[in-house]
Amino acid sequence: MRLELAGVTKRFGSLVANDHVDLTVEAGEIHCLLGENGAGKSTLMNVLFGLQRADEGEIRVDGAPVRFADPGDAIAHGIGMVHQHFMLVPVFTAADNVVLGFEPTRSGGFLDREKAREDIRRLSSEFGLEVDPDAVVEDLPVGLQQRVEILKALHRDANLLILDEPTAVLTPQETESLFAIMRGLKETGRSILFITHKLKEVLAVADRITVMRLGRVVGTTTPAGSGEHVLASMMVGRDVELVVHKDDAQPGSPVLQLEGLTVTDERGVTVIDAVDLEVRAGEIVALAGVQGNGQTELAEALLGLTQPSSGRILLDGKDITRATPREALRAGIAYIPEDRQAEGLVLDMSIADNLVLDVHDRPPFAHRGARDLTAVRESGEHKLQEFDIRARSAEVPVGTLSGGNQQKVVVARELSRPVRLLVASQPTRGLDVGSIEYVHRRIVEERDKGVAVLLVSSELDEILALGDRVAVMYRGAIVGVVPPTTGRDRIGLMMAGAGVPA
Amino acid sequence: MSTASLAAPAAIVEGRLVSVSRVRGLGAFLVLLAAVAAVPLGLGTRAGVQAAFDFADPPAIDLGILHMPVRAVCVALGVVTALLGAWLLAGRQRRGTYLVFTAGVLLFLWAFLTWVARNNDLSFTQLLAETMVSATPLVYGSLSGVMCERAGVVNIAIEGQFLAGAFLGAMIGSATGVLWLGLVAGGLSGAVLGALLAFLALRYGADQIIVGVVIVAFCTGLTNFLTEQVLSNHQNLNAGATFGTWAIPGLARIPVLGPVLFHQNVFFYLAAVLLVVIHVGLFRTRWGLRVRAVGEHPRAAATVGIHVLRVRYRNVILGGVIAGIGGASFTVGSIGEFSAGMTAGLGYVALAAMIFGRWRPFGALSAALLFGFAVSLQSFLAVLGVNIPSPFLSMAPYVITIAVVAGLVGRVRPPGADGVPYSPE
Ligand SMILES: Nc1ncnc2c1ncn2[C@@H]1O[C@H](COP(=O)(O)OP(=O)(O)OP(=O)(O)O)[C@@H](O)[C@H]1O
Ligand SMILES: [Mg+2]
Numbered sequence: 057m058r059l060e061l062a063g064v065t066k067r068f069g070s071l072v073a074n075d076h077v078d079l080t081v082e083a084g085e086i087h088c089l090l091g092e093n094g095a096g097k098s099t100l101m102n103v104l105f106g107l108q109r110a111d112e113g114e115i116r117v118d119g120a121p122v123r124f125a126d127p128g129d130a131i132a133h134g135i136g137m138v139h140q141h142f143m144l145v146p147v148f149t150a151a152d153n154v155v156l157g158f159e160p161t162r163s164g165g166f167l168d169r170e171k172a173r174e175d176i177r178r179l180s181s182e183f184g185l186e187v188d189p190d191a192v193v194e195d196l197p198v199g200l201q202q203r204v205e206i207l208k209a210l211h212r213d214a215n216l217l218i219l220d221e222p223t224a225v226l227t228p229q230e231t232e233s234l235f236a237i238m239r240g241l242k243e244t245g246r247s248i249l250f251i252t253h254k255l256k257e258v259l260a261v262a263d264r265i266t267v268m269r270l271g272r273v274v275g276t277t278t279p280a281g282s283g284e285h286v287l288a289s290m291m292v293g294r295d296v297e298l299v300v301h302k303d304d305a306q307p308g309s310p311v312l313q314l315e316g317l318t319v320t321d322e323r324g325v326t327v328i329d330a331v332d333l334e335v336r337a338g339e340i341v342a343l344a345g346v347q348g349n350g351q352t353e354l355a356e357a358l359l360g361l362t363q364p365s366s367g368r369i370l371l372d373g374k375d376i377t378r379a380t381p382r383e384a385l386r387a388g389i390a391y392i393p394e395d396r397q398a399e400g401l402v403l404d405m406s407i408a409d410n411l412v413l414d415v416h417d418r419p420p421f422a423h424r425g426a427r428d429l430t431a432v433r434e435s436g437e438h439k440l441q442e443f444d445i446r447a448r449s450a451e452v453p454v455g456t457l458s459g460g461n462q463q464k465v466v467v468a469r470e471l472s473r474p475v476r477l478l479v480a481s482q483p484t485r486g487l488d489v490g491s492i493e494y495v496h497r498r499i500v501e502e503r504d505k506g507v508a509v510l511l512v513s514s515e516l517d518e519i520l521a522l523g524d525r526v527a528v529m530y531r532g533a534i535v536g537v538v539p540p541t542t543g544r545d546r547i548g549l550m551m552a553g554a555g556v557p558a
Numbered sequence: 559m560s561t562a563s564l565a566a567p568a569a570i571v572e573g574r575l576v577s578v579s580r581v582r583g584l585g586a587f588l589v590l591l592a593a594v595a596a597v598p599l600g601l602g603t604r605a606g607v608q609a610a611f612d613f614a615d616p617p618a619i620d621l622g623i624l625h626m627p628v629r630a631v632c633v634a635l636g637v638v639t640a641l642l643g644a645w646l647l648a649g650r651q652r653r654g655t656y657l658v659f660t661a662g663v664l665l666f667l668w669a670f671l672t673w674v675a676r677n678n679d680l681s682f683t684q685l686l687a688e689t690m691v692s693a694t695p696l697v698y699g700s701l702s703g704v705m706c707e708r709a710g711v712v713n714i715a716i717e718g719q720f721l722a723g724a725f726l727g728a729m730i731g732s733a734t735g736v737l738w739l740g741l742v743a744g745g746l747s748g749a750v751l752g753a754l755l756a757f758l759a760l761r762y763g764a765d766q767i768i769v770g771v772v773i774v775a776f777c778t779g780l781t782n783f784l785t786e787q788v789l790s791n792h793q794n795l796n797a798g799a800t801f802g803t804w805a806i807p808g809l810a811r812i813p814v815l816g817p818v819l820f821h822q823n824v825f826f827y828l829a830a831v832l833l834v835v836i837h838v839g840l841f842r843t844r845w846g847l848r849v850r851a852v853g854e855h856p857r858a859a860a861t862v863g864i865h866v867l868r869v870r871y872r873n874v875i876l877g878g879v880i881a882g883i884g885g886a887s888f889t890v891g892s893i894g895e896f897s898a899g900m901t902a903g904l905g906y907v908a909l910a911a912m913i914f915g916r917w918r919p920f921g922a923l924s925a926a927l928l929f930g931f932a933v934s935l936q937s938f939l940a941v942l943g944v945n946i947p948s949p950f951l952s953m954a955p956y957v958i959t960i961a962v963v964a965g966l967v968g969r970v971r972p973p974g975a976d977g978v979p980y981s982p983e
Contacts, residue, residue, distance in 0.1 A: 131863045139861065157862025
């Protein structure tokens, strides 16, 4: 179907999130939407999907003006959407989430769960996005939740599919499968609106590219007519370094030591299997692996969010195996969780408060049990500048920020406190190229200050760019620790469980 | 992969984690109960004292009276309970924890009842039948709560809906002489109050707790006033007629079970039907999946085209109907006459039962039954003249419910968006 947006304007108070945006998506086209964090991409998509109402402008489907009062109307017009912040019910199984709203039923409104499972298995194998239909969504790492969210949209068989940063936590292989799906859909005349911050992906799949900045469309181009650098500077308005500069690590004494760490989950499945690992002061150890091989659980165990069933965790030689999260933080661990909304932020609280969550009860933010709100506010405003968080002020609820800016708040908080160990799970999830550059630089700076860094990422580029050593996880165990100069193919094989290189 | 043999740190019961220490705690509690059964109850009774359990309740087949030696029975039951407790304390196998614990508690109760009935005649059947009667309004109340809260709206107005239903049920039933109309009127009054709650909370985003409390206060005041001004002067409006019991042919003749389950009035049977229907509806049908989605994550529900507010309105009003019928059961279902404040806070107890039951119909049922049992046991004890001061006796149902249920249930998790207003944008 052919979709036109004409003069769409959306305001939040004094802020103009979309300023007379014109955009046309042809039938059978993959249209990429690019733009900095906070440029207004998600807002535009939410308007298109009926989640938010435009203040001005018109939406036309196949030439006819339409008005979407709620997502039900958009769905009725054949529009489907993968949301940047997943719209999944945490306590439901993957299968229930995928079919919700389009449930296969037997007579009398009874759910046909067997058919739902079948459908998901079929979609999973057809599209190469493996998901256990009976897994409860909240127990899944974000990468798997992302697969569920994508399957949910595919299940609906939409004519226009909106994909808001579906690849932020996908591994390269998964991204490839998704591209194959997208190309297949395009063949059948369906249209796709694809948002991503990864310029390589844009060049790989886009038919046309629209770039937004500060709520406006600044230009439309094609992959042939542009390269990564051109796109990056169109987006950000300046030149961006696309590679990380760092000196060789100067590792000091071991900061984090894991000895035979084993974690068993609620079902009795071993999710971390006798892991031995050492991270020294002044080095970045990058944890590579396909989603769901224990990376998330390892990070959670370090923070005391789950209790190991055996083995030890040592921080600077001190045993913190049984520490609570609070004790772990106080012992000098900073943690960037993979799911910013579920674990990183209190969405209804202000940016300033979120920035001091871990130190709100200590000087300079509190004196003798009373909070110093001026100090909190000032430090908040300061961090907005420092980390280039795009917000009207530090007093607005963090939930009203764009996804990338929410991520920056989490990163800013965790990099604002002197620590011994930084555990960063998907630290640049959803950040634009400029911000990635900045966060990478900050992580390297932390390393150079002598902090031990454990980086978890689904992005192999990020692992290779930042890691001083790369530890590969497979089925809860570490199958090998190799230098980042080891070839991608070799590491890819290890991620598939192929053992240590000779 | 060398750790397959590792002992799991905890076991799952119904999808929940039961920690080793909790299992041990339950085991220790059973051992304590066993000691009570064996020593003060068992050994503390002279040998030769007999207890009589009466199993002769129409319409069931007459089984006559069962005589039991108190001392021997209490000691024997104490020993078995102690064994069950020890099994939990050993903490090897955690799968059957709750089953074993429940069995232990039941054995203790048997010992206790035997002791109570020493030198006496106790109708076990009647004890259970009264348990059902006391539990019935709680089942309505907690089902109402389940309907509302599963969709994300806190209905603290159940107490008010009870009162309104009880009042109108008695009045309309008496005025028309058709008890069915009383039942319907009770349901309607609940629906109206539910609609009011839904309107204020969903349309204007008013705080659900406050609206609920105000509705209760309103109903209390209004029924008090009308009772004094109207009912007391017009006896014919509060005549006190009640539904008779229906014996289900055949089934009612089963000893014990018959009189308890198959010889009750319409409110009991309706509650049983609602329990099953709501349980199956919530967990097996499209309607239920959508309701739960709306209660857990309304925005996610909205993005798949579900009308969040519509689902909430519907459920809150249906919940009101259920609570209103539950209210009518206080009058036309059991006592007949309406008296001011007769629901005595049971609307809140029903909410507690719903929470203890983890927002599941059958979970709530077990809490309601427990409470009902405590209530009927208390009245039996009072009649048998056990020498416990009566204020303590009347406190007992509440204390027992809290203790047992808190020990059994532990931490519960409400629906994700329970009580959280939803605005489409
Ligand atoms: N509900 C809201 N209330 C107030 N402001 C909002 C709200 N939603 C979005 N905004 C603002 O609108 C602007 C655009 O946000 P949007 O989420 O569309 O950005 P985005 O392009 O998707 O960015 P990202 O790449 O980080 O996801 C931001 O400045 C954001 O703070
Ligand atoms: Mg966005």
